[in-house]
Amino acid sequence: MVAFIDEMELLRSEIMKNTREIIELIEKRRELATMIGISKMRNHLSPRDSSRENYIKNNLKLDDFGLSILNMIFEFTIHYEKNISLDINKDSIIEVNGDYASRILSIAKIISRPGREIYIEDNNDLIEEAFSKAFCHVIIGLPDRDHHIVNINSGIKTEVILDSKPVLVKWK
Ligand SMILES: O=C(O)C(=O)C[C@]1(C(=O)O)C=C[C@@H](O)C=C1
Structure with missing residues (x-):
């Protein structure tokens, strides 16, 4: 030993x-x-x-x-x-439309950056796949530092803020 x-x-x-x-x-x-x-x-x-x-x-x-x-x-x-x-380092507000799966894909496309930390609150295969395919690092749980929250809910408007902080992805 x-x-x-x-x-x-x-x-x-x-x-x-x-x-x-x-x-x-x-x-x-x-x-x-x-x-x-x-x-x-x-x-x-x-x-x-x-x-x-x-x-x-x-x-x-x-x-x-x-x-x-x-x-x-x-x-x-x-x-x-x-x-x-x-110039994606500026704060941006974007509107995402479509069904749940296409909203996830659109958001993954916009906020993905190789190695970016994406925290998801619980196992969600669609979100995990969309982000990990885009080379993000998906972590199940909550970040222990400042983060931005991206909501993928039933509404059509989603606020996405892009900078170097980890992104917590929530859904309904
Ligand atoms: O040499 C270039 O033109 C680059 O942009 C650098 C580089 C590289 O990583 O080596 C990146 C992208 C190109 O497709 C080719 C090469």
Whole structure:
């Protein structure tokens, strides 16, 4: 048992160090992507550039695992590049119409950001699927810090506020 605990501690401290390094590198990449995004916006170019992606893929010669990581990084980067032109950091009030399922999908599309924390009060498969497919991190329960509440109820008007706080999604 002592050997198991020692081994776990060692591996966990290694994985923590590795995680910190990955996050630092991705932060640096996001800064570069923001600069590329601003330059593209000024030149009326779209963030997504499949020929550039192919060039990177051919150069890096990755296996399937590496390729799937790279594709996730592309989507993450494209998302940040798109946000520059959408200016989604401003508070916004939007009206969402349609039946319950389509309202969930619309809201997920609007407030999703890779890695954004979405708290849902209880298991709700439709909400969980809509947000996790959009790379949000779905957490069942209440956040322990400031958050915004998005109501997906029977009404047609829904207030959505976009910023870096976690979003608590409620429904009726
Ligand atoms: O090089 C670019 O044009 C970028 O926008 C950067 C980047 C990348 O993440 O490497 C992002 C999106 C494009 O689809 C291709 C490449």
